[in-house]
Amino acid sequence: MDLLNRLLNGEKRAVARLISMAENHDPEAIHILKKLYSKTGRAHIIGITGPPGAGKSTLTDKLVKALRKEGKTVGVVAVDPTSPFTGGSILGDRVRMNDLSLDSGVFIRSMGTRGHLGGISKATQAAVKILDIYGVDYIFVETVGVGQSEVDIVKNVDTTLMVMVPGLGDDIQTLKAGIMEIGDIFAVNKADRDGAKKTATQIEMMLDFNHFEWRPPVQLVVALDNSGIDELLQKLKEHRNYMVETGNLHKRRIKNSKIEIIDLVQQELMSMILDKSTKEQMIDKLAEKVAFREHDPYSAAEEVLNELR
Secondary structure, eight states: OHHHHHHHTTOHHHHHHHHHHHHTTOHHHHHHHHHHGGGOSOSEEEEEEOSTTSOHHHHHHHHHHHHHHTTOOEEEEEEEOOOTTTOOOOOHHHHHTGGGGGOTTEEEEEEEOTTOOSSSOTTHHHHHHHHHHHTOSEEEEEOOOOOSSOOGGGGTOSEEEEEEOTTSSOGGGGGOTTGGGSOSEEEEOSTTSTTHHHHHHHHHHHHHTSOOSSOOOEEEOBGGGTBTHHHHHHHHHHHHHHHHHHTHHHHHHHHHHHHHHHHHHHHHHHHHHHSSHHHHHHHHHHHHHHHTTSSOHHHHHHHHHHHHO
């Protein structure tokens, strides 16, 4: 309860502690989120995604600084890849935004994916809720450098900003399904490079093939020089206004809530299967039989599920 009150009183250390607890699946963190969930839903949650090297961290840094000039408070959840070998993360995104960490109106949290696919961490949803309760106006969720099918970010945010750069590959890349379909706004970063306008044109052509209620705008930016940042921020605000006025924000949040409930049920089922030592021993024995072709994986899965019934 002390941690709950400290969070409500706007204490940064309480935010950091609670996010760490959520990452480590501490039951107290879940208890606090249950009690305070009604206080979420106020912040504008923006996902920033795109391929590796697109300059997502630099762009996030500039957008946060632009919002701070307006007196807005901001939370940033920066997700970095976790090594499949050591389990460690470099968490370099926070280093790139180091000067923001001294700003009392900004809270930055880096977290590793911990093996979770889709460009974000399992604890991302909890971290966003905690920051929302804390009371920030905007929350940025920056994903790892994602590929063509890692689109989990759209399930967690109100607005998805897709960051692209010139020279990533052949023209057909813009037409790929999945990753290119989740953007509410496209930013072509490093627009001072050759081919930037061509990249923007290719994206516009790709958008011509689709029929959107909201036509995603394409903005040229040079994050390092702060060029195009104010225009991009204005487009983010316009998308939020559009979503609120049309009722689509409510519809998106219902859809995302449904996905979250299903994900939590799946996680709980996996815990029920794997956390008990007897079940784990059973799975080990079944795995050995399947590996030696003495059993098939389909029947093995049925046996495990029958243990839960």
